[in-house]
Amino acid sequence: MRFRWPAAALALLLAAPAPAHEVLHEVQRGRAVAVRAYESDGEALAGAAYRVFSPADPGVPFLEGRTDRSGWLAFVPDAPGPWRVQVVGADGHGLDLVVDGTAPAATGTADSGPSGAAFVLRPLAGLLAVGAVFGALFAYHRRKGGAA
Amino acid sequence: MHVPDGFLSPPITLPAYAVAAPLWAWAARRHFGRSAAESLPVVGSLTALAFVVQTIMIPVPGGTSTHLVGVVLLALLHGPLAAFAAESLVLLVQALFYGAGGVTVLGVNALAMGLAGPVVGWLAWKALRPLSARGAAFAAGWASMQAATLLVFGALALQHRLDPSYFPLPPAVTFTAMMVPSLAVTGVVEGLYTAVVLSLVRRAGFRGVEA
Numbered sequence: 001m002r003f004r005w006p007a008a009a010l011a012l013l014l015a016a017p018a019p020a021h022e023v024l025h026e027v028q029r030g031r032a033v034a035v036r037a038y039e040s041d042g043e044a045l046a047g048a049a050y051r052v053f054s055p056a057d058p059g060v061p062f063l064e065g066r067t068d069r070s071g072w073l074a075f076v077p078d079a080p081g082p083w084r085v086q087v088v089g090a091d092g093h094g095l096d097l098v099v100d101g102t103a104p105a106a107t108g109t110a111d112s113g114p115s116g117a118a119f120v121l122r123p124l125a126g127l128l129a130v131g132a133v134f135g136a137l138f139a140y141h142r143r144k145g146g147a148a
Numbered sequence: 149m150h151v152p153d154g155f156l157s158p159p160i161t162l163p164a165y166a167v168a169a170p171l172w173a174w175a176a177r178r179h180f181g182r183s184a185a186e187s188l189p190v191v192g193s194l195t196a197l198a199f200v201v202q203t204i205m206i207p208v209p210g211g212t213s214t215h216l217v218g219v220v221l222l223a224l225l226h227g228p229l230a231a232f233a234a235e236s237l238v239l240l241v242q243a244l245f246y247g248a249g250g251v252t253v254l255g256v257n258a259l260a261m262g263l264a265g266p267v268v269g270w271l272a273w274k275a276l277r278p279l280s281a282r283g284a285a286f287a288a289g290w291a292s293m294q295a296a297t298l299l300v301f302g303a304l305a306l307q308h309r310l311d312p313s314y315f316p317l318p319p320a321v322t323f324t325a326m327m328v329p330s331l332a333v334t335g336v337v338e339g340l341y342t343a344v345v346l347s348l349v350r351r352a353g354f355r356g357v358e359a
Contacts, residue, residue, distance in 0.1 A: 039205055039213055040203060040205065040246070040248065041204075041205035041213060043205060043207070043213045049316060049317060051316065059313075086154060088155070088315065088316060088317055089325070090317055090321050090322055090324075090325030090326075091149075091214070091322070091325040091326050091329070092149065092150075092151055092155070092300055092301070092304055092322065092325075092326060093149075093150070093152070094152055094155065095152055095154075096152060096153055096154025096155065122203075122245075122246065123199070123200060123203045125245065126199050126203070126241050126242070126245060126246065127196050127199060127200065129241045129245065130192070130195050130196045130199050130237060130238065130241060131192065131196055133192075133237060134188055134189070134191070134192025134195065134196075135192070137180055137185075137188055137192075138185065138188045138189065138192070141182050141185035141188070142185070144182060
């Protein structure tokens with residue numbers, strides 16, 4: 001009975017390496033760069049393969065994975081400069097863009113997609129561009145007397 | 149269906165440009181030149197219509213979406229080169245102003261969606277027209293979609309073989325993801341679109357269009 005407490009202390013000491021296997025964590029908000037991939041109609045590229053390349057080693061992916069069901073991916077830049085993000089849909093759709101990782105704490109957003117009225121105006125602008133090309137051609141040929 | 153910038157490397161994009169460039173010159177001279185002035189309003193309208201239908205996404209089971217191409221009509225009315233010129237213009241506008249597709253891959257996309265598809269559709273239409281005009285138009289639309297999709301798939305599969313860092317997905321995955329919707333959904337809708345719009349254009353009796 002005299003040795004019970006020393007034995008218990010010894011057992012605790014022997015168990016001391018256990019915390020070395022513990023995975024710790026750290027939560028920081030505002031450090032990650034989040035990218036959302038979506039089709040022109042707003043449909044998310046969900047579950048699409050993506051790769052992120054660091055400017056420090058552009059030949060080897062810094063991160064690989066699949067977008068979440070909303071089309072998002074996120075990474076935490078550990079080097080300043082242009083980070084390449086490639087999202088590859090199995091159907092050949094996808095994107096290949098460069099994201100500035102210089103100021104990861106910045107909370108600014110960059111959106112290549114339309115929003116609000118622009119969603120309707122973009123196709124109209126494209127129509128105008130196509131119409132302008134053919135209108136100019138037609139007018140040119142009329143002036144030259146090629147059309148009746 | 150557009151291949152975006154960054155998915156294909158120069159060993160594919162440059163030869164595609166080399167093939168497409170003389171065809172662009174030929175098509176522009178033949179279909180945008182003075183001798184084709186009479187048909188320009190119809191060609192322009194159908195090009196604009198193709199631009200619009202390519203912005204309309206069709207949901208496909210599995211959580212993705214696809215879209216029509218819509219230029220095989222021009223191949224049936226004015227020949228495949230007209231479709232090639234029109235689709236190339238649409239792709240250029242999309243690449244420059246909307247970030248769809250891209251300038252580096254313009255040659256590949258134009259050859260697939262603007263040439264291979266319309267040529268195959270036009271051949272199907274020529275072969276089947278004696279049997280049924282509407283059926284032939286439907287078949288033209290359906291076949292053109294399969295040909296364009298196959299060519300895009302071929303370019304991506306070749307890229308995976310040459311250098312997977314540009315396109316990492318294996319061909320088996322890409323083939324299934326591209327061809328199943330194309331065969332079952334997009335091709336059918338493209339066929340219906342082609343048959344209906346061709347019938348409407350013919351009935352309207354526009355100048356430069358055979359009744």
